[in-house]
Amino acid sequence: KERNPGESEFHQAVEEVLLSLQPVLEKNPQYAKAGIIERLVEPERQIMFRVPWVDDEGNVQVNRGFRVQFNSAIGPYKGGLRFHPSVYLGIIKFLGFEQVFKNSLSGLPIGGGKGGSDFDPKGKSDGEIMRFCQSFMTELYRHIGPDIDVPAGDIGVGGREIGYLFGQYKRIRNGYEGGVLTGKGLTYGGSLARKEATGYGLIYFVKEMLEANDSTLAGKTVVISGAGNVAIYACEKAEQFGAKIVAMCDSKGYIYDKDGINLDTVKQIKEVERKRISEYVKHHPNAEYHDGQKGIWSIKCDIALPCATQNDIHVEHAEQLINNGVQVMGEGANMPCTNEAVNLFLEKGVLVAPAKAANAGGVSTSALEMSQNSMRLSWTFEEVDEKLQAIMANIFKVSNDAAKEYGMEGNYVAGANIAGFLKVSEAMLAQGVV
Numbered sequence: 001k002e003r004n005p006g007e008s009e010f011h012q013a014v015e016e017v018l019l020s021l022q023p024v025l026e027k028n029p030q031y032a033k034a035g036i037i038e039r040l041v042e043p044e045r046q047i048m049f050r051v052p053w054v055d056d057e058g059n060v061q062v063n064r065g066f067r068v069q070f071n072s073a074i075g076p077y078k079g080g081l082r083f084h085p086s087v088y089l090g091i092i093k094f095l096g097f098e099q100v101f102k103n104s105l106s107g108l109p110i111g112g113g114k115g116g117s118d119f120d121p122k123g124k125s126d127g128e129i130m131r132f133c134q135s136f137m138t139e140l141y142r143h144i145g146p147d148i149d150v151p152a153g154d155i156g157v158g159g160r161e162i163g164y165l166f167g168q169y170k171r172i173r174n175g176y177e178g179g180v181l182t183g184k185g186l187t188y189g190g191s192l193a194r195k196e197a198t199g200y201g202l203i204y205f206v207k208e209m210l211e212a213n214d215s216t217l218a219g220k221t222v223v224i225s226g227a228g229n230v231a232i233y234a235c236e237k238a239e240q241f242g243a244k245i246v247a248m249c250d251s252k253g254y255i256y257d258k259d260g261i262n263l264d265t266v267k268q269i270k271e272v273e274r275k276r277i278s279e280y281v282k283h284h285p286n287a288e289y290h291d292g293q294k295g296i297w298s299i300k301c302d303i304a305l306p307c308a309t310q311n312d313i314h315v316e317h318a319e320q321l322i323n324n325g326v327q328v329m330g331e332g333a334n335m336p337c338t339n340e341a342v343n344l345f346l347e348k349g350v351l352v353a354p355a356k357a358a359n360a361g362g363v364s365t366s367a368l369e370m371s372q373n374s375m376r377l378s379w380t381f382e383e384v385d386e387k388l389q390a391i392m393a394n395i396f397k398v399s400n401d402a403a404k405e406y407g408m409e410g411n412y413v414a415g416a417n418i419a420g421f422l423k424v425s426e427a428m429l430a431q432g433v434v
């Protein structure tokens with residue numbers, strides 16, 4: 001903490017992992033001797049840069065850009081870019097740190113990194129978004145490449161932003177290098193099912209976890225926070241498995257529809273019109289809209305899927321959910337629960353699908369996009385989706401096995417941390433002191 005002052009989210013992420021790793025470190029003294037933990041918590045490289053751009057009124061605006069290249073032991077740095085006013089180094093480092101374990105768990109050859117900016121895309125015109133993305137890439141391009149570092153989307157960075165970033169990279173690099181970014185549009189090298197992958201993957205993981213505990217998604221009532229990329233496709237897949245989603249939110253408030261959320265309406269409002277979730281009740285007058293996002297956790301549900309942002313669920317929300325009989329906590333967002341909230345869920349026997357494992361479907365499908373780019377071919381939606389399902393089932397298996405091996409059966413949080421750690425630390429040991 002003294003070494004990284006003020007980076008509270010990063011401290012939180014590291015603390016959670018280190019606690020789970022205690023039994024592994026005791027059993028395997030070679031990791032301590034080789035300084036694996038000290039190396040894991042120190043990014044290989046952190047880049048911060050100025051991003052000047054011109055707004056529609058002709059004024060120059062200045063934002064700060066970040067790329068933290070955390071660990072390349074098992075492959076090129078891989079991880080998304082987040083554009084949100086709350087972004088600072090501590091957020092990018094927590095996300096990058098988690099990404100190292102997540103990418104290791106995916107079983108695919110990708111290292112961990114993360115980046116972004118404190119730029120707020122809300123209320124900006126397309127022209128402003130494009131000029132910002134072009135300026136951002138004008139610095140970022142020199143640090144990335146298909147075999148070096150491959151960014152993708154995250155909060156505030158979707159298909160539109162990736163398109164502008166890719167266009168500028170291509171212009172600077174004097175040619176098409178498809179594998180430098182993932183989440184690309186389908187007309188220029190993107191993969192089918194990438195857009196759906198994180199949300200679908202979350203539900204595939206939850207399904208595996210439920211089945212291992214003699215239960216299913218069918219007939220369950222679900223509450224999902226967020227109404228962005230992850231939330232929308234988690235909702236879609238959960239519905240396909242027979243669950244009923246009764247609430248979703250954005251950062252301003254939440255909607256409750258006891259008949260089940262109409263996802264077409266949410267997609268129209270969020271993906272097409274880019275408006276607030278409050279618009280939903282204009283289309284469905286029987287539904288309710290409530291100001292303030294936190295109230296969503298007071299709604300009774302069997303399964304809670306936080307898919308918005310970090311530290312969405314504190315102990316008091318966990319208590320509300322537990323008192324209302326929640327059975328499953330499926331983390332779609334990164335670190336959506338505080339460590340205290342996770343511990344309470346585990347203590348009370350709630351099944352917790354930890355973010356590093358449960359939301360790894362997005363980055364895994366990004367890795368499949370890289371494979372398709374390298375092979376110069378495109379798989380069908382069904383082919384990618386099938387691979388995604390197999391990857392999620394395997395992530396569940398290795399997390400479950402690791403938890404059992406270390407005497408913590410059913411604690412998939414510890415299991416995922418341990419399984420992710422073992423692969424990356426073996427790769428680091430093999431490569432010497434670097």
Ligand code: NDP
Pocket residue numbers: 153154155156157158198225226227228229230231249250251252293307308309310332333334359360362363
């Ligand atoms: P989007 O930008 O598409 O959507 C984010 C959603 O969360 C929006 O509805 C947004 O509301 C809401 N939200 C954001 N910040 C807050 C906040 N501070 N309080 C309340 N609500 C908030 O992002 P994604 O869906 O891509 O990402 C969601 C989460 O999933 C993040 O934690 C991300 O790191 C994680 N993730 C994403 C992956 C991906 O492939 N996209 C992969 C793995 C993890 P509003 O519009 O009002 O801001």
